[in-house]
């Protein structure tokens with residue numbers, strides 16, 4: 001007898017490992033979030049979720065890989081706020097940056113921190129701004145390419161203080177952090193998932209967090225507004241995606257695994273140690289994720305255009 005449509009929809013999935021593409025280098029903040037949830041998602045799915053780093057071009061190479069993958073649930077993408085800035089920052093990318101994906105759910109919102117090499121000659125944000133305005137031609141700002149969160153933060157910061165700097169692009173802020181710790185680049189704005197342990201270990205210098213509230217894992221660090229730079233607000237939301245036309249039952253299956261990971265106490269504790277938290281479960285749905293993403297594209301477009309001359 002022929003299988004009915006519902007029976008086909010319930011064909012077993014997954015029956016083999018799933019690849020989670022991280023569009024930045026290993027050892028960086030997106031990688032940290034991905035590796036934290038991948039194993040637990042895999043436990044729930046009964047198949048391993050294997051992280052693969054496809055860094056470069058500000059996260060667009062990894063996104064392209066997933067947009068062009070078979071929509072069968074075996075290739076998924078963890079991406080961040082860049083999904084909302086790339087449609088404005090790039091005239092064109094080799095995939096559809098808005099309609100090329102199914103949303104699975106939001107994962108976490110990560111504050112950023114303005115940081116410098118350890119021996120940078122400034123003790124607070126106001127001194128930092130003075131040094132940059134005086135010496136900006138001698139200073140380098142590290143980022144993970146146009147479309148990275150570190151790019152967006154740097155763009156807004158340079159615009160706010162009216163001081164463009166030479167930027168040094170990396171495949172992710174993981175490798176950029178190595179150079180910041182080594183002192184071969186001067187400045188960066190990076191997510192607390194990467195900077196918390198460096199700041200606490202005193203291997204880099206921190207000036208401010210980019211969110212309206214202080215971060216529990218770094219209670220001494222002032223907000224940008226407290227330190228003298230009001231109106232500066234960047235939080236790096238992350239979400240999971242599948243290629244467009246991935247069947248809804250597969251998206252829902254992946255969503256169940258995501259929600260399972262977000263409810264895991266060990267994961268929540270680790271997120272907390274790194275200055276973040278799992279999103280509230282009502283935001284971890286395909287619909288909430290898509291609505292948030294679309295609104296964020298509209299939110300950032302005018303801000304990026306206003307700062308455009310600093311876009312690099």
Ligand code: MLT
Nearest residue numbers: 028030148149150172173
């Ligand atoms: C990374 O994982 O390297 C970062 O998320 C890069 C960035 O967006 O700044």
